[in-house]
Amino acid sequence: MLKIEANNLDQMGAAAKEAAYELALLSTDDKNAALLAMASALDDAHAEILAANAADLDGAQVQAKFIDRLRLTPERINDMANGLRQVAGLADPTAVIDRGWQNAAGLEILRRRVPLGVVGIIYEARPNVTVDAAALTLKSGNAVILRGGREALHSNAAIANVLRASMQASGVNPNAVQLITDPSHELADRFMHLTAYLDVLIPRGGAGLIQAVVKNASVPVIETGAGNCHIYVDSAAQLQMAQDIVVNAKVQRPSVCNSAEKLLIHEDVAADYLPVIADALRAHGVELRGDAAACAIVPDMIPATTTDWDTEYNDLIMAVKVVGSVDEAIAHINAHNTKHSEAIITDDYARAQRFLQRVDAACVYVNASTRFTDGVEFGFGAEIGISTQKLHARGPMGLEQLTTIKYEIMGNGQVRG
Structure with missing residues (x-):
């Protein structure tokens, strides 16, 4: 096994390449056994993980609304361990052949799913990402190099140490999961250009982080989503x-990114529905910011600015707009959303179908909360992120989205004429 100096990206990259090769050769049973052992190790490490998290919380220099993302509890550690167990119970995407056929020349062509290789992940104050990423990359046969935010440095290190020790005890190369512990921007910038080793880079966090990675990285990026999510209440709701x-x-x-930030409501029901919904939101401490029509119905609502329609609050704030039709709602959403999750509330089948077909987003709901956009809720066990782009992957990214395809062609002497 290669020796690695702390935060030496070239050494980490080389070790990850070696580990990815070894992982790709592991059987599904071996990978599942390692995941179950990692889950048990997390169960046994509550005290040290919570102590590390307490140190992060004590020194946290983040907005109060983001403390919830950083905070770990025994229940959340249990959830992370159970996520590992759920991933162990999922089908291995690399264990089957997608498709097979014979071409006109008699060549036997197989399309097989294979790991991406080495995955890099840059994320903010979300310690659960460390476990989700380790679970999904190991099961799909990928190595991962993690670069978390400085706010969660102690938590991430404690979790990574537990997982790596468990992997080694299971006979799995622990360099399949590595953590960068230098939170400097300089090292992050070098990481984004580690093309000799990284096959893909996935940012997970707020809009600022995601756009910085998309704009600056030379490693191929899967863009995950900031969430300016809307709910449209139709006249038939x-x-x-x-x-x-x-x-x-x-x-x-x-x-979180799948919480709703905007409420659109049809003018035919706004006068009756909006005061009731506004009261229910305010009972939970939500600040409402409305357009002129919304403010006319609920006069003490704060007037919305043009900036509000494009803002992801991540807070108990919601902007409200009254619209004249489902088409106006769709146009507004497509002009201002981040392609994440959008919802319509209606009993009108034709309008629901129109909304589903015309709204440009990874996840579009009819009569359900946007909060369901989540790898666990979709049955993926965990998620590596929620992709808002259209190439390779879209929506919650699970095991299959961490693979690519390889064509294996068997012949018996064919040459092309």
Whole structure:
């Protein structure tokens, strides 16, 4: 096994390449056994992980609304361990052949799913990403190099140490999961240009981080999403359903990317529905910012500015706009959204289908909360991120999205004429 100096990116990259090669040769049973052992190791390491997290929380220099992302609890560590177990129970995407056929020349062509290789992940104050990334990359046969934010440095290091020790005890090369512990921007910039070793780079965090990686990296990037998510309450919506969904989507966990930031409501029901929904949101401490029509219905609403329509708040704030039709709602969403998650509340089938077909987003809902855009909720066990781009992967990224394809062609002497 290669010797690695701390934060030596070339050595880390070379070790990750070696580990990725070894992982690609492991059986599904071996990978599953390692994942289950990692889950048990997390169960046994609550005290040290919580102590490390307490150190991060004590020194945290993040906005109060982001503390929830950083905070670990025994329940959240249990969830991370259970995520490892769920991934172990999922089908191995590299264990099957996608498709096979014979061409006109008699060549036997197989299309097989194979790992991407070495995955780099840059993320902010989200310690759970360390576990999710380790679980999904190991099961899909990839090595991963993680660069978390300085706010979660102690938590990430404690988690990575537990996982790596467990991997080594299971006979799996621990360099398949490596953590950069130098949080400097200089090292992050070098990481984004580590083309000799990284096959793909995935940023996970706020809009600023994502755009910095997209604009500066020379390693291929899968863009994951900031979430300026909308809920459109149609004139054919049931009031109680609309209220329940809007409140859930906004307040259940407002700091995450799949929480709703904007409420659009049809003018035919706005006068009756908006005061009720506004009261329900305010009961949970939500600040409302409305266009002129919304403010006319709820006079003490703060007037929205043009900036509001493009802002991801990650907070108990919601902007409200009254619209005249489903087409106006769709046009507004497509002009201002981040291609993440959008929802319509309606009992009108034709409008629901129109919304589904014309809204440009990775996930589009009818009569359900945007909070369901999540790898666990989609049955992926965990997620590496939520892709808002259209090439390679879109939406919550699980095991299959961490693979690519290889064509294997068997002949018996054919040459092309």
